[in-house]
Amino acid sequence: MKILFLIALLFTNFSFAQQITCSPQSKEAVHAKIKEVKALKKVEIGNTIVAVGKTFLGTPYVAKTLEIGTTESLVVNLEGLDCTTFVENVLAFSLLKSSDSTSFDAFIKTLETIRYKNGTLNGYPSRLHYFTEWIANNQFKGLVTDITAKIGGTPVQKEINFMSTHRELYPFLKDDNANLAQIQASEQYLNNQEFCILEKNTIAANEHLIQSGDIIALTTSIKGLDITHTGIATREKDGRIHLLHASTSGAVKISEKPLVDYLKGIKSNTGIMVVRVN
Structure with a gap:
């Protein structure tokens, strides 16, 4: 199922109806991280996860980075991470590494897929707030x-x-x-x-x-x-x-x-x- 997900991701026509919160600095950071991850040696997924995770060493811990604005948006922030957004970002970049995808839009869509119920942002309640539900829903997605x-x-x-x-x-x-x-x-x-x-x-x-x-x-x-x-x-x-x-x-x-x-x-x-x- 993961293979089907990656194929769909590569050939999706990305159009985001929902608001994305991403500063110019964060967008630059995503592009830089994609290049950094692309340069990593290609290994099996577990070692890829660790290698990608270690590229974030020293990144400041910041709580409640997703609680921004007045309505739910897809928050992209690599400059401050809490425990869940760290795992989500590492997983997103690792999946891109596995699929050889290098576009910002592919990263955004992958992050949305991981973070929200059935992969679609549809308001605040669609975020996978409880981590047991995060696990179950991402297992359902085949990830x-x-x-x-x-x-x-x-x-x-x-x-x-x-x-x-x-x-x-x-x-x-x-x-x-x-x-x-x-x-x-x-x-x-x-x-x-x-x-x-x-x-x-x-x-x-x-x-x-x-x-x-x-x-x-x-x-x-x-x-x-x-x-x-x-x-x-x-x-x-x-x-x-x-x-x-x-x-x-x-x-x-x-x-x-x-x-x-x-x-x-x-x-x-x-x-x-x-x-x-x-």
């Missing part, structure tokens, strides 16, 4: 596969309602009842689904099954939330899996400690989900 169950994960069910119960935290949600109703519908859908977690105390025993380039999502005990953080697995020189991520401590970096030990410092963490790019 990724949730491998958590295959590597020792166990199914759980949890009430997801953080956004609707904390609407004051979200600029496009706090005063918009129509958006709220659609977010609540998404939450209800998630509440009827199971998802698998590789529990915190079982990650070490299954670390050898995680590959460089896998997307790692950190599950949480926080009420109403599914995922609090995400990044990319990278097996470093010590032979251990570390986390390549946009860290809230300041910038895109590789965790100093292996993932297993890094997670020990997060009290609310319950485990991880592991997603492989197809």
Whole structure:
């Protein structure tokens, strides 16, 4: 299915009805990144993901980069990233690398495909806000596969309602009842689904099954939330899996400690989900 997606992407006549928020500096940064990624050695997708991710090392962490303006737009910003936009941008550039596509329009369309339900921006509720839904929808598109169950994960069910119960935290949600109703519908859908977690105390025993380039999502005990953080697995020189991520401590970096030990410092963490790019 991924091959069909890439072929469709290459031959799509790009016309964007929705607003795009992209400064001239960001557009230049995209063109520069496309050239940088194009120059990388062509390897299998997992190693491509890590190589592309490492080109962002040092990029500042900036929260809420997508909450701009008064209506939802496709925000393009490589100068400041949060954990999710880091993963989305790395995936978008990696898919372009795999397809040998080098146009700005192809990047924009790929980013929209990744970020929004069924690949189409249609207002604020169409963004894949909860990362478990991000995983499921991008698996439906054929871009990724949730491998958590295959590597020792166990199914759980949890009430997801953080956004609707904390609407004051979200600029496009706090005063918009129509958006709220659609977010609540998404939450209800998630509440009827199971998802698998590789529990915190079982990650070490299954670390050898995680590959460089896998997307790692950190599950949480926080009420109403599914995922609090995400990044990319990278097996470093010590032979251990570390986390390549946009860290809230300041910038895109590789965790100093292996993932297993890094997670020990997060009290609310319950485990991880592991997603492989197809």
